[in-house]
Amino acid sequence: MKHLSAQEIRQKIRDGEWTKPTAGLAQNNAQANLVILPKELAYDFLLFCQRNPKPCPLLEVTDVGSPIPYLTAPDADLRTDLPKYRIYEYGELIAEVTDITQYWRDDLVSFLIGCSFTFEQALLTNNLPVRHIQEGKNVPMYKTNISCQNAGVFHGNLVVSMRPFQPRDAIRAAQITSRFPSVHGAPVHMGNPKLIGIDNLDEVDFGEAVTLKENEIPVFWACGVTPQAVAMQSKPPFMITHAPGHMFITDQKDESYSIL
Amino acid sequence: MKHLSAQEIRQKIRDGEWTKPTAGLAQNNAQANLVILPKELAYDFLLFCQRNPKPCPLLEVTDVGSPIPYLTAPDADLRTDLPKYRIYEYGELIAEVTDITQYWRDDLVSFLIGCSFTFEQALLTNNLPVRHIQEGKNVPMYKTNISCQNAGVFHGNLVVSMRPFQPRDAIRAAQITSRFPSVHGAPVHMGNPKLIGIDNLDEVDFGEAVTLKENEIPVFWACGVTPQAVAMQSKPPFMITHAPGHMFITDQKDESYSIL
CATH class of the missing domain: 3.30.2040.10 (PSTPO5379-like domain)
Known part of the structure; x- marks a missing residue:
């Protein structure tokens, strides 16, 4: 796994062949935290990230209803390409799954948040x-x-x-x-x-x-x-996140986020 | 004017004593472009800024209906503290005024955008x-x-x-x-x-x-x-901007925006 590209790893994850944490995979590629919220809450969450850029560095915000991160990994699908997800209703964990296709809705917005x-x-x-x-x-x-x-x-x-x-x-x-x-x-x-x-x-x-x-x-x-803790605290009717450590691997190089 | 503080200058502007461009005033204080849009369009505009941070550096986005920029100048009022504003309907300039109190609405969101x-x-x-x-x-x-x-x-x-x-x-x-x-x-x-x-x-x-x-x-x-040109192009039903060169003077020092 350690020698595969980001695309190859996402394919293995999509095929259900990798359900473990992503640390150390596709080294030099940026990984991201995932928060998915209904459009109704997306404005407030986007504004929260804008006002708190240090804890909430947004790498990408997808279009409403689209699971495709066009800017950071255009051939990826956020419903299948993370090894593990958590589904929350009103702040309570209701399921941990390896694929969220059955939970997807047309009003969902995905936030990809940079990671240390x-x-x-x-x-x-x-x-x-x-x-x-x-x-x-x-x-x-x-x-x-x-x-x-x-x-x-x-x-x-x-x-x-x-x-x-x-x-x-x-x-x-x-x-x-x-x-x-x-x-x-x-x-x-x-x-x-x-x-x-x-x-x-x-x-x-x-x-x-x-x-x-x-x-x-x-x-x-x-x-x-x-941002994940803050979102949880507001007990949104519906929210999906990555499971801890099971991140989204983007096509972007870590170094592309340096400004010097 | 050149030796007054940002607060003092905003007071003079508020009192109608200064209606000219702001270049050179309150040197070392950051000035900002202003775009005001109805909440209905605010999500798309905020997302546009998030996706295009180089041309659209957001210094602050106010709460819906609030003309107070709590983060960059908490004692200011965006309805009165810029020397000149432009009012647009469906992309057409309908008025140039020195005070927008009579145009203010409860659904407006103000975007303060960094300036060179x-x-x-x-x-x-x-x-x-x-x-x-x-x-x-x-x-x-x-x-x-x-x-x-x-x-x-x-x-x-x-x-x-x-x-x-x-x-x-x-x-x-x-x-x-x-x-x-x-x-x-x-x-x-x-x-x-x-x-x-x-x-x-x-x-x-x-x-x-x-x-x-x-x-x-x-x-x-x-x-x-x-961002102003892009907003204009979409011909929003209602939009207010600063008049060119007639910027908002914040309490923030320019140097506070440097990361090194």
Whole structure:
């Protein structure tokens, strides 16, 4: 799998031959979080993303009723090309499936939201150690006390991901991720977690805790879980998302999202 | 006027004491283009901006019916705080006014779109000569053969602004404007204008032609006139914009839009 192209991997996923997480697949291709909402809620959600670009970097918003992401992968179908989906009604998980064709409706809008895999690739290329990858874990994520800007029915606090670095590497990591403003961009905080409402780094809200070594400082980035958590909180009558870690693989290279 | 704060200038405009263009006022504060549309069209327009971020850098989108730009200037009122407005019905100019209070409706959404004044300030700070400022003219703008990404009823070609530079300065200008991805960002083209469908630099579509000196190359940036031109083309039943050059002055510093 590791040597297949994005198109080839999506074909295998479509054929039901791959239902596992997508981390490490089609390296150098951008992967995306998926949120699908009825048109009725799409304006408020689009506005929420516009007002909160750091946690909600939109790679693409599809036309109403169309499952085709024309800009990021024109031959893909969002109903079949992710390994696993979650279906929600009024904020409650009602099913986890590998194909959403039977759930599709003409009033649905799909939001593809950038993912930190993109800038992590750039960190690795720069020989910066990414702790959760080293430890074979999911990235640690925390709810903060930082309010997002409201938009219509959507409101909530920022969720951040955390990666520990030696101070010199933290500075370099800030430089590297600044090159990717459309995929979370520069960190939102570094150092004392209490300043953003995180009491204990060992108690994650999502993902898994990682080791913080001597002299390392925790570095926090806005996280793409934010829009999903915020959407969930508003308990929309109907919503589909990818299952955690089971992302959409686009045709776009990670580097195409760097502005420098 | 040149030494007043953004708030003080907006007060003078509100009081009817200033009805002229805003260039050069509240230097270092970001100015914005204004497009006001009924909610019915707001989703398509917001999506158009999301799909075409280089020509349509949204600084703020107000809540439906609210004339207050809470994020960029919370004490301002978009109905009174621009020196001049244009009112359109079905794409036709029906009035030019200095106050739109009598035209305001509960279903209107205001889009504040970033303007090249922001990066021009950074060019000047770097001692790069900006020709149209030197010549006391409006920036030359051209329609190109580059299609924007469609969104609902909105479609059209990219409009660019042009600034001539010596090659070394053109490179520096590309670096400087890359720091401002949320205000048009890096150039979209440099050199031969024919490659993007411009036959003659002396024949502008908007603004005024400027001198191209020996060995200079024309450098082209995506222009905020694009969304306005595209909105106009769709002949919406009702639309309000700022009058050319009569922009909204925000409380935000230009530098706050740089990512580096």
